[in-house]
Every structure is written in structure tokens, then in C-alpha cells.
Amino acid sequence: MANLAVNFAGISMKNPLFTASGTCGFGRELNDIFPIDKLGGIMVKGTTLQPRLGNDAPRIAETPSGVLNCVGLQNPGIENVLNEQLPWVLQHDLAVLANIAGNSPEDYAELAAKLDGVAGLAGLEVNISCPNVKAGGMAHGAAPDTAAAVVRAVREVTKLPVVVKLTPNVTDVTVIARAVEEAGADAISMVNTFLAMEIDIRRRRPLLGNTTGGLSGPAIRPIAVRMVYQTAQAVSIPIIGMGGISSGADALQFMMAGANAVAIGAATMVEPTAGLRIIDELNSWLDKEGVGDINEIVGAALPGGKRA
Ligand SMILES: Cc1cc2nc3c(=O)[nH]c(=O)nc-3n(C[C@H](O)[C@H](O)[C@H](O)COP(=O)(O)O)c2cc1C
Structure with a gap:
């Protein structure tokens, strides 16, 4: 059997597969279906200082090969996450990234400082890319200076690995990627959802409660691969x-484009055991190819066959 373990930015995983933030809560529901320890890691639901109820319904719509959501960072708030959610998920043998979102660099720093002492946490995922809210929203992540300001504020208060989650809703994602690297990010996760909308033609109104939402799922894959490929060279x-x-x-495809690890979001919503199947498929492919x-x-498809 091939080695599936990966180690990057101070994060160790038994295999390279995370479940993506917002699509698996804090792991409890998924663990009712299969032992989450089989995953390489979990990026838990985006967490804010105060609890949030999220946006008005409808918040989810199906699209051809994709899912449109405007959940709007519904979460129980940092105190509940620290006291109830993380202690449960951290009992399991997988890399846990806490995903944080704020209104300002100060909010992000406060969240990061509260999480800094949590034993066993693999790292922070700093969400500057949600298209559905102001807090944690892509307003922070769509310009290099505001993205860097958040990363600097977080970097100052934590020794945990800082993974910065980028939005694809920009003209050139590599500009933002370079800015967060210079500001002290240890790693990048990409991409968050694409700003999108559907119209309910019967009501002649936007379908989603928040007018617009974020598109994810197979429909976005080739665009996301292109962005990873570009960023891996930047x-x-x-x-x-x-x-x-x-x-x-x-x-x-993502790993050959330069990613050290991957995450699945919408796939788990369609097929809760998708993560297990994907890990099996990775094993089979490596065995078949003799890798x-x-x-x-990692980076096999980049010019030169690896990351510089
Ligand atoms: C219902 C839903 C909720 C999400 N919530 C969050 C979130 O709280 N924080 C975050 O960083 N990303 C969130 N995302 C984005 C996903 O983590 C992921 O970046 C995106 O869905 C792309 O992956 P996919 O095509 O495999 O779903 C959410 C996505 C969906 C579908």
C-alpha cells in the first residue's frame, strides 16, 4: 500500500483529505455515519465571536452540477465552540482546523487568541472569503492590503499554523496569495465559493433569501484547479x-496542480461517505500507477514537474 500521509506547514495528516468548512458542522453528524478518524482532517464550521443565525431561507439551491448556498455563517459562537464543539472533535485522531471569521482584523485576532491555547488543534483556517456575509466576508479577502491586515493581526497572537482561505471572486488570485504569504500565512486553502445567483421565474424574484449565494460542487472544479495551478507558481x-x-x-488533479492536501465540501452533502470512497480511490490509483x-x-503537472 502506498504512503498517503502528508506533512506540511506543521500539520500532519494520515491522508490528504479534509472535509471542507461548513459542510460537516463540527463532525458529529458525519461520525454517526462513519468514524471520522478515517479522514485526514476536518475544517470545522466557520466561527464568529457571537453566535449567528445566518441568512433568511431559502439558503440552498441545486444548480446543474453545483450547489448554491447563502447560509451566512450560522454558528454557535466562539465560547460554545471552545467549550462544546472542539473538545468533542479533538478526541478523534484527525487534523482539526478551526475556521474563523470576523468583521475586522481585531475580531480575527481575538478569535485566534482564544483558540491559541487549545491543545491538539492542528491550526487555524482564516476565512476571508465568504460571499454571504459582511463578517468574515470576501470584502477582506478581495484586496491584497485588507487580506494582509487580517493575516498580520492573526499572526501576532498565535503560534498555531495559519491557513488563509482565499476567495475565487477576484481578477488575479495570485496577487492575494502573495500578500497573505508576505503577511505571515503558513498555508493557503482555496477556493471558497463563487458569487452566483438564481432567479425564481414564477415569483420573478431572486431565489435565495440573501439574493446572491456561493456556488460550489463539480461545476466549479476546473476553475478551482486553474487557480491552484497559478497560485502554486506564485x-x-x-x-x-x-x-x-x-x-x-x-x-x-488538485495535487498535480500543486496542492499538498485537498478538501471536499458539496460531495459530502450529496454522498456522506464520499470521503471514504475518495481515500480508497487514491489508494487504488497509486497502487495501479506504482507510485x-x-x-x-504534488505539482506533477506544473512546469518542471514539481513546485519550485
Ligand atoms: C453549505 C455550505 C456552507 C459553507 N460554509 C463555509 C464556512 O462556514 N466557512 C468557509 O470557509 N467555507 C464555507 N463553505 C465553502 C466550502 O468550505 C468550500 O470552500 C466550497 O464549498 C468549495 O468546495 P466544494 O466545491 O467541494 O463544495 C461552505 C460551503 C457550503 C456548500
Whole structure:
């Protein structure tokens, strides 16, 4: 059997597969279906200082090969996450990234400082890319100076690995990626959802309660792969790739584009055990190809066959 373990930015995983933030809560519901310890890691639901109820319904719509959501960071708030959610998920043998969102660099720093002492936490995922809210919203992540300001504020208060989650809703994602690398990010996760909308033609109104939402699922995969491929050539910090992954072959595309690890979001919502199947498919592919270690394929599709 090939080695599936990956190690990057101070984060160790038994395999490179995370479940993406917002699509698996804090892991409890998924663990009712299969032991979440089989996953490489979990990025838990985006957490804010205060509890949030999220946006008005409807908040989810199906689209051709995709899902449109405007959940709006519904979460129980940092105190509940610290006292109830993280202690439960941290009993399990997988890398846990806490995903944080704020209104300002100060909010992000406060959240990061509260999480800094949590034993066993693998790192922070700093969400500057949600299209559905002002707090944690892509307003922070869509310009290099505001993105860097959040990362600097978080970097100052924590020794945990800082993974910065980028929005695809920009003209050139590499500009933002370079800015967060310079500001002290240890890794990048990409991409969050694409700003999108549907019209309910019967009501002649926007379908979603928040007018617009974020598109994810297979429809966005080739765009996300392109963005990882570009970013892998623009920065030297590791990348966690995501966007429409629903098979081992999809995950391999992201890794060949330069990602050290991957995450699945919408796939779990369609097929709760998708993560297990994808890990099996990665194993089978590596065995069939005679590749002894998954790390060997990271960046294989880049010019020169690996990350510089
Ligand atoms: C219902 C839903 C809720 C989400 N909530 C969050 C969130 O709280 N924080 C975050 O960083 N990303 C959130 N995302 C974005 C996903 O983590 C992921 O970046 C995106 O869905 C792309 O991956 P996918 O195509 O595999 O779903 C959410 C996505 C969905 C579908």
C-alpha cells in the first residue's frame, strides 16, 4: 500500500483529505455515519465571536452540477465552540482546523487568541472569503492590503499554523496569495465559493433569501484547479486545494496542480461517505500507477514537474 500521509506547514495528516468548512458542522453528524478518524482532517464550521443565525431561507439551491448556498455563517459562537464543539472533535485522531471569521482584523485576532491555547488543534483556517456575509466576508479577502491586515493581526497572537482561505471572486488570485504569504500565512486553502445567483421565474424574484449565494460542487472544479495551478507558481507556502472534488481522480488533479492536501465540501452533502470512497480511490490509483508515496505527485503537472 502506498504512503498517503502528508506533512506540511506543521500539520500532519494520515491522508490528504479534509472535509471542507461548513459542510460537516463540527463532525458529529458525519461520525454517526462513519468514524471520522478515517479522514485526514476536518475544517470545522466557520466561527464568529457571537453566535449567528445566518441568512433568511431559502439558503440552498441545486444548480446543474453545483450547489448554491447563502447560509451566512450560522454558528454557535466562539465560547460554545471552545467549550462544546472542539473538545468533542479533538478526541478523534484527525487534523482539526478551526475556521474563523470576523468583521475586522481585531475580531480575527481575538478569535485566534482564544483558540491559541487549545491543545491538539492542528491550526487555524482564516476565512476571508465568504460571499454571504459582511463578517468574515470576501470584502477582506478581495484586496491584497485588507487580506494582509487580517493575516498580520492573526499572526501576532498565535503560534498555531495559519491557513488563509482565499476567495475565487477576484481578477488575479495570485496577487492575494502573495500578500497573505508576505503577511505571515503558513498555508493557503482555496477556493471558497463563487458569487452566483438564481432567479425564481414564477415569483420573478431572486431565489435565495440573501439574493446572491456561493456556488460550489463539480461545476466549479476546473476553475478551482486553474487557480491552484497559478497560485502554486506564485507562492512557496503549501496549498490545500478544493472546489468540486468528488472522486480520487479529482483530488489528484488538485495535487498535480500543486496542492499538498485537498478538501471536499458539496460531495459530502450529496454522498456522506464520499470521503471514504475518495481515500480508497487514491489508494487504488497509486497502487495501479506504482507510485509509493502520494507526496511524489504534488505539482506533477506544473512546469518542471514539481513546485519550485
Ligand atoms: C453549505 C455550505 C456552507 C459553507 N460554509 C463555509 C464556512 O462556514 N466557512 C468557509 O470557509 N467555507 C464555507 N463553505 C465553502 C466550502 O468550505 C468550500 O470552500 C466550497 O464549498 C468549495 O468546495 P466544494 O466545491 O467541494 O463544495 C461552505 C460551503 C457550503 C456548500
